[in-house]
Amino acid sequence: KAGVTQTPRYLIKTRGQQVTLSCSPISGHRSVSWYQQTPGQGLQFLFEYFSETQRNKGNFPGRFSGRQFSNSRSEMNVSTLELGDSALYLCASSTDTYNEQFFGPGTRLTVL
Amino acid sequence: AQTVTQSQPEMSVQEAETVTLSCTYDTSESDYYLFWYKQPPSRQMILVIRQEAYKQQNATENRFSVNFQKAAKSFSLKISDSQLGDAAMYFCAYRPSYNNNDMRFGAGTRLTVKP
Numbered sequence A: 001k002a003g004v005t006q007t008p009r010y011l012i013k014t015r016g017q018q019v020t021l022s023c024s025p026i027s028g029h030r031s032v033s034w035y036q037q038t039p040g041q042g043l044q045f046l047f048e049y050f051s052e053t054q055r056n057k058g059n060f061p062g063r064f065s066g067r068q069f070s071n072s073r074s075e076m077n078v079s080t081l082e083l084g085d086s087a088l089y090l091c092a093s094s095t096d097t098y099n100e101q102f103f104g105p106g107t108r109l110t111v112l
Numbered sequence B: 001a002q003t004v005t006q007s008q009p010e011m012s013v014q015e016a017e018t019v020t021l022s023c024t025y026d027t028s029e030s031d032y033y034l035f036w037y038k039q040p041p042s043r044q045m046i047l048v049i050r051q052e053a054y055k056q057q058n059a060t061e062n063r064f065s066v067n068f069q070k071a072a073k074s075f076s077l078k079i080s081d082s083q084l085g086d087a088a089m090y091f092c093a094y095r096p097s098y099n100n101n102d103m104r105f106g107a108g109t110r111l112t113v114k115p
Helices: none
Strands: A005-007 A009-012 A019-024 A031-038 A042-050 A053-058 A066-070 A076-080 A086-094 A107-111 B004-007 B010-014 B017-020 B024-026 B031-037 B046-052 B063-069 B076-078 B088-097 B109-114
Touching: A005 A053, A005 A086, A019 A086, A019 A107, A031 A076, A053 A066, A076 A086, A086 B031, A086 B109, A107 B088, B004 B088, B010 B017, B024 B076, B031 B063, B031 B076, B046 B063, B046 B076
Parallel strands: A009 A107, B010 B109
Antiparallel strands: A005 A019, A019 A076, A031 A042, A031 A086, A042 A053, A066 A076, A086 A107, B004 B024, B017 B076, B031 B046, B031 B088, B063 B076, B088 B109
16 A cells, blocks of 8 residues: 655745645545644644544644545645744544554645 | 653664663543654654553564553653664654544654664
8 A cells, every 4th residue: 555645745935825735645544634843842733634524623823724635635724824834744644533643754844 | 731751852872782762641541542653864754663551561563662651651662673774763652542633742852873
């Protein structure tokens, strides 16, 4: 089986712009979670989607949003980018909410 | 709130030797999972080992084993016969058994393996 894939791998944006990141889970996995990783804050949970529904959301502002499609692929959107949004964004998938998560390689977002 | 603490920002081990990475956590739950993830320089997080809190027996995966002390809320990772490929960031993580969403990670330990 192919692993979790994320596109793009690298992204450079400027303040005020918006960005969309994509995650394709492992085939058969219906749960997709998003994490932000920064040197200062470490790994922080953003949100999880299961069968196209957002199950839970971490402590992030409303500028961070996501969605999941019927094929379980997920997108994450960040609007009005700030310098502090520079981070590695990781996506993880699992068969359902309670099972082991498999991580993708991440998207490195740099905000200038 | 559950927190995970890794008190060793960096560790170093000689190839073929054994190293132990420390992790403590705080929770009021009785049922939960603990994990060690490895993040090599390529950045893809890989699950190394997992432990269910209701199991008294320590988990083992080849050269990787844990010392799970539930009362002390301690969950250390022992790597035996260290190899150059073990060099990576290691993250300890916790989540309650009922909620996959609430995964909490420690700050990580950077492991260097010296040839």
